[in-house]
Amino acid sequence: MAGSVRSVEYEQISKREIEREFRRLCEQAARRGVIGFVPVEMVRLLPVQSAYLRRKLDGLGPWSDITAVSIGVLYHEPEILAIPDDWVSEPPEDGRWNQYARAYTELNWLLGDVAGQLAERFSGVAEGPTLEGWVEQVKHVNDYFPHCVSHRAFAEAARVGWRGRSGLVVTPEAGPALRFATVFVPQRLSSDDRDLPGCGDCYACLEVCPILRPEEGYRERCRRRLGALGLEDEVCGICVRVCWEAVKSRRIESADRYQRIFRTD
Numbered sequence: 001m002a003g004s005v006r007s008v009e010y011e012q013i014s015k016r017e018i019e020r021e022f023r024r025l026c027e028q029a030a031r032r033g034v035i036g037f038v039p040v041e042m043v044r045l046l047p048v049q050s051a052y053l054r055r056k057l058d059g060l061g062p063w064s065d066i067t068a069v070s071i072g073v074l075y076h077e078p079e080i081l082a083i084p085d086d087w088v089s090e091p092p093e094d095g096r097w098n099q100y101a102r103a104y105t106e107l108n109w110l111l112g113d114v115a116g117q118l119a120e121r122f123s124g125v126a127e128g129p130t131l132e133g134w135v136e137q138v139k140h141v142n143d144y145f146p147h148c149v150s151h152r153a154f155a156e157a158a159r160v161g162w163r164g165r166s167g168l169v170v171t172p173e174a175g176p177a178l179r180f181a182t183v184f185v186p187q188r189l190s191s192d193d194r195d196l197p198g199c200g201d202c203y204a205c206l207e208v209c210p211i212l213r214p215e216e217g218y219r220e221r222c223r224r225r226l227g228a229l230g231l232e233d234e235v236c237g238i239c240v241r242v243c244w245e246a247v248k249s250r251r252i253e254s255a256d257r258y259q260r261i262f263r264t265d
């Protein structure tokens with residue numbers, strides 16, 4: 001648990017205050033962010049992840065009082081445009097794809113820092129964006145699950161975005177072109193509701209990726225591809241790129257409707 005929990009134990013935490021602090025941290029990093037709230041007990045988790053979370057939040061107070069704050073930090077447009085927009089088995093020689101790999105590493109670092117600072121400030125507990133120093137030990141994708149909670153489960157429940165056909169959480173503001181972390185705070189805060197358009201009749205991600213067959217369990221094959229591509233970090237992201245394009249092309253309406261994005265560039 002971060003910081004001196006007891007010192008602010010009886011202070012009321014407000015959503016606006018958390019949002020303000022998150023906005024400040026995003027501005028400092030010249031990145032854009034999205035945020036949402038959901039009581040932790042309203043989120044459906046794999047049993048193994050639920051057990052992990054209960055251990056992690058032990059001491060934070062009654063389960064029914066804990067709120068998950070889902071935070072997302074967006075990629076810059078050139079970083080997403082560095083991903084190929086069609087299927088390729090090997091990276092093109094121009095090395096451009098690594099711009100996305102480097103942004104991935106930067107966002108992981110940034111989100112870890114932002115989540116840690118929010119946890120410190122609001123007497124909470126941070127779940128970082130990824131499992132650092134683990135990849136080498138993973139032999140199967142299932143090895144990840146007992147050691148983390150799904151940020152997508154919280155982002156989806158907090159209505160930050162909808163669950164796309166790709167399995168990714170898709171936001172009206174940036175499609176899936178963002179990374180998530182979650183901060184758990186010891187106070188029950190209400191979740192905002194908002195209409196999310198959903199995938200509609202789009203199938204772009206399923207059309208572009210031969211691995212992405214949700215009904216056939218794509219996860220392990222995707223994991224192997226990320227390693228095999230040999231980029232500067234374990235990424236691919238073609239599904240992210242095509243979805244970003246798909247959402248962007250119908251974003252005119254959403255951009256006006258959704259105000260939660262923190263514009264800093």
Ligand code: B12
Pocket residue numbers: 044045046047049104128129130131141144145148149150151152153166167168169170175176177178179180181212219220222223226234235236237238239240
């Ligand atoms: C393991 C992992 C992978 C694995 C496995 C795939 C996966 N996503 O599960 C591999 C290596 C393949 C992978 C690939 C990718 N990943 Co990944 N990955 C993770 C990681 C570390 C854990 C995900 C996890 O816990 N999955 C468990 C599953 C089961 O969770 P879930 O699908 O959300 O299901 C939940 C609910 O639906 C519900 N549920 C589902 N089934 C059931 C059944 C029962 C009985 C119950 C009760 C509940 C339940 O509970 C589940 C668990 O909470 C997260 C980081 C994190 N801590 O969240 C990133 C994360 C999911 N990855 C991410 C990304 C971007 C990618 C890639 C694009 C790689 C890249 N960066 O280029 C690809 C995309 C693949 C895809 N189309 O989804 C982002 C997603 C961002 C977004 N917009 O959604 C995350 C959130 C990282 C981050 N910090 O932002 N990833």
Ligand code: SF4
Pocket residue numbers: 163164165166167170198199202203204205206242243244246247
């Ligand atoms: S590409 Fe289209 S179908 Fe796939 S997740 Fe994005 S909006 Fe949904």
Ligand code: SF4
Pocket residue numbers: 209210211212218222223225235236237238239240
């Ligand atoms: S990240 Fe995985 S699911 Fe997405 S396009 Fe690449 S191989 Fe397919």
